[in-house]
Amino acid sequence: MMPPEEPGHDRWQDDADPVQDRWHDEHSGPMVRPYVMTSGRIEPTRGKFDLITLVVSVGAEPDGAVGLGPEHVAIARLCQSVMSVAELTGHLNLPIATVRVLLGDLLDQGFISMQEPEPEADMHDIRLYKAVIDGLRAL
Amino acid sequence: MVSGPSSLPTRARRLPTAVKIVIAGGFGVGKTTMVGTVSETKPLRTEEILTDESVGVDDISGVEKKKTTTVAMDFGRITMRDEYVLYLFGTPGQERFWFMWDEVALGALGAIVLADTRRLSDCFPSVDYFERRGTPFIVAVNCFQGARQYDLAEIQLALNLGPAVPVMLCDARSLDSCKQVLIDLVLHAMKTRGLAPNQEEPQNA
Numbered sequence: 001m002m003p004p005e006e007p008g009h010d011r012w013q014d015d016a017d018p019v020q021d022r023w024h025d026e027h028s029g030p031m032v033r034p035y036v037m038t039s040g041r042i043e044p045t046r047g048k049f050d051l052i053t054l055v056v057s058v059g060a061e062p063d064g065a066v067g068l069g070p071e072h073v074a075i076a077r078l079c080q081s082v083m084s085v086a087e088l089t090g091h092l093n094l095p096i097a098t099v100r101v102l103l104g105d106l107l108d109q110g111f112i113s114m115q116e117p118e119p120e121a122d123m124h125d126i127r128l129y130k131a132v133i134d135g136l137r138a139l
Numbered sequence: 140m141v142s143g144p145s146s147l148p149t150r151a152r153r154l155p156t157a158v159k160i161v162i163a164g165g166f167g168v169g170k171t172t173m174v175g176t177v178s179e180t181k182p183l184r185t186e187e188i189l190t191d192e193s194v195g196v197d198d199i200s201g202v203e204k205k206k207t208t209t210v211a212m213d214f215g216r217i218t219m220r221d222e223y224v225l226y227l228f229g230t231p232g233q234e235r236f237w238f239m240w241d242e243v244a245l246g247a248l249g250a251i252v253l254a255d256t257r258r259l260s261d262c263f264p265s266v267d268y269f270e271r272r273g274t275p276f277i278v279a280v281n282c283f284q285g286a287r288q289y290d291l292a293e294i295q296l297a298l299n300l301g302p303a304v305p306v307m308l309c310d311a312r313s314l315d316s317c318k319q320v321l322i323d324l325v326l327h328a329m330k331t332r333g334l335a336p337n338q339e340e341p342q343n344a
């Protein structure tokens with residue numbers, strides 16, 4: 001049904017990442033900016049933020065909120081639809097560690113809500129497997 | 140578990156739960172291709188900047204002294220009914236980034252190890268890794284052009300896999316083939332974790 005080459009790339013809308021290019025101006029490399037936007041912090045103040053922890057914005061946009069910058073706002077905007085930590089790092093083109101710190105700030109001030117994935121020890125819910133198999137069959 | 144909302148009174152809606160499957164294997168074996176074939180969104184790439192410290196001194200002793208390294212993973216997404224979202228992660232090519240593997244393997248439903256018969260030994264580190272970690276995995280043999288056709292039992296033997304580890308052929312460029320590999324992995328993961336595929340859902344769910 002589908003040609004073997006170039007499998008369905010037309011399916012993906014061209015969601016050019018609007019925020020992405022901002023981190024790559026000529027004055028500073030992508031290494032310096034993340035450090036600055038987290039004020040040098042490497043651990044989030046709250047939350048573990050697994051790669052597949054799902055995040056969604058709640059309440060108002062954090063525009064102008066104390067201590068939050070444009071990167072925080074960019075994350076809050078992306079999280080208008082539910083998004084994983086991994087997807088955020090992909091869209092923002094920022095290192096995972098940086099995104100985690102920024103998310104911790106947003107969580108701290110109540111701008112986002114999140115859903116942690118199932119711990120590995122808890123992977124015994126048959127509904128999960130059935131839903132995944134059904135979802136795959138429907139592809 | 141998809142536990143109810145906990146301490147967040149402002150929670151606007153119930154969030155789905157995410158699950159992940161890891162796609163591993165040697166260099167150029169088709170990991171990125173497989174992620175792209177099944178993903179509903181344009182595959183994304185996540186990058187981690189490593190310092191010597193996070194790589195571990197022993198691991199880089201053979202490599203040029205370097206302050207930082209970037210390690211990237213491709214991933215895609217498939218939205219499921221019942222409020223689940225499946226993410227597929229292609230592991231970083233170099234096995235020396237074990238800490239990244241640990242991060243992506245933690246909590247994974249299972250893993251697919253892609254193998255190329257022309258370079259079968261390239262997948263040994265992945266097989267070893269998931270065996271040691273106890274992550275349910277299957278081996279999918281990519282049929283590259285010009286590759287000698289192997290018998291699956293032969294490959295099973297060559298990889299020194301236990302009889303419980305499924306080995307199958309696949310074409311990472313074909314949606315039907317990738318679907319089958321993923322479904323087989325999920326069934327294998329259920330079995331490994333002691334769940335019968337046709338078991339009824341618990342009544343008191």
Ligand SMILES: Nc1nc2c(ncn2[C@@H]2O[C@H](COP(=O)(O)OP(=O)(O)OP(=O)(O)O)[C@@H](O)[C@H]2O)c(=O)[nH]1
Nearest residue numbers: 166167168169170171172232281282283284310311
């Ligand atoms: N014949 C054949 N070619 C394939 C298959 N899967 C991938 N290829 C081709 O193999 C090449 C490498 O595929 P990639 O998906 O980039 O491999 P990879 O594992 O992501 O590579 P690295 O990330 O560099 O380790 C591409 O040119 C693909 O088109 C397959 O199943 N059959």
Ligand SMILES: [Mg+2]
Nearest residue numbers: 170171213229
């Ligand atoms: Mg790749």
